[in-house]
Amino acid sequence: MPFAFKLPDLGEGVAEGEVVRWLVREGDEIAEDQPLAEVLTDKATVEIPSPRAGRVLRLGAAEGERVPVGHVLVEIEEREAGDAAASPDSPAEEATAPAAGSAEAEAGPSFSPTVRPAAKEAAGLLRAVEATPAVRALARELGIDLTQVKASGPGGRILPDDVKRAAAKNEARLEGGPAPAVALEVEAPAAGTALDAAPPPESPDESRVALRGLRRKIAEAMAKSHAVVPAFTFVAEADVDDVLADRERRKAEAEAQGVKLTLVAYVLRALGPSLRAFPYLNASLDDERQEIVLKKRIHVAVAVAAPDGLTVPVVHDADRLGLFEVAREVGRLAEAARQNALKTEELSGATVTVTTTGAKGGVLATPIVHHPQVAVLGIHAAVPRPVARDGQVVIRRLVNLSLSVDHRVIDGQLGAEFLYDLVARLASPVGEWT
Secondary structure (H helix, E strand, O other), X not given: OOEEEEOOOOOOOOOEEEEEEEOOOOXXXXXXXXXXXXXXXXXXXXXXXXXXXXXXXXXXXXXXOEEEOOOEEEEEEEOOOOOXXXXXXXHHHOOOOOOOOOOOOOOOOOOOOOOOHHHOOHHHOOOOOOOOHHHHHHHHHHOOOHHHOOOOOHHHOOOHHHHHXXXXXXXXXXXXXXXXXXXXXXXXXXXXXXXXXXXXXXXXXXXXXXXXXXXXXXXXXXXXXXXXXXXXEEXXXXXXXXXXXXXXXXXXXXXXXXXXXXXXXXXXXXXXXXXXXXXXXXXXXXXXXXXEEEOOOOOEEEOEEEOOEEEOOEEOOHXXXXXXXXXXXXXXXXXXXHOOOOOHHHHOOOOEEEEEOHXXXXXXXXXXXXXXXXXXXXXXXXXXXXXEEOOEEEEEEEEEEEEEEEOOOOOHHHHHHHHHXXXXXXXXXXHHOO
């Protein structure tokens, strides 16, 4: 009988996953630990490795379909006995559970007792293809199967240029005529899944992109927040000329420590004292129990543009970090987000959110509160503007701050007082932010 590999337990609280992309096709010969599919959960995107070597008989879900833990992902025809990878005498294939109290038993959530230890941790899986997360993201964007790409990097590593060359060859092949069709016998999804309705007819006037993966998660979260939270936005102007001058003075010291100082780091450093002074901004609303939950620790989510969409890693205990420590952590998380390498714990636990629109920040925005949080702060571009100081018109660098809050918890006066407290801190010397 074929081996039925089910969607494993990917961590505490994860009940289902979305099959974002298959990395194998029916009929493919696969090796043990070879990635089978990319699966998106509420926590992160992970590659699911094969626990057995053999041939893929059937894919148990379509791309874009969400399936529960325990659903059969793929059926595998194992290699014949005598092949070392599939030998029934191999102790690694033993189906018994690990002994209680053993290191394996205490290692946390795992796939199943039949999976080899090398394939047990979803976030650190062995990969048959040598490629960085950025290269994998590029391949997803261009629709390239990395297993079919010729590597030119050291040690057989696939480089970005290898992916681009493969994409160019595909385009040339498509221009010369249609590619041969590949038949995939996938079980029809149950009613109500992403593929339930027939696709609309093609039109020369439009193209369609499936709403799936991280983009769908973002859409669902934003729709829920917008529907549940009666939010209002308050905007204030902050004079950050002294902050930016301080950054210039510290620039050489920061670079010597491998730190990139940004305005976001200064805002997060000032945010901690303001949130301690106004604890209702660092809270959540428990709708079921009808309770406002005041958080005793300050964990700030910082929105970062990543290849697959906006990602929001968390700076934990941000108020306990010094300026350089905040800047280092923001930079580290932002790079991990761009590389699709964030860990589950780096994406969870936020008590408040900060988002920045960067150099093209515009005048104001209305950021959406991420329910059940009650506040989100938007940082816009710092630009020179004429202002009145001591009866004189002078040029100062100013930034608009947009604060959106849940009106069920935060009234207008409280929201304004909090934001002006933050504005005052940003206008004073950094040493006074206590």
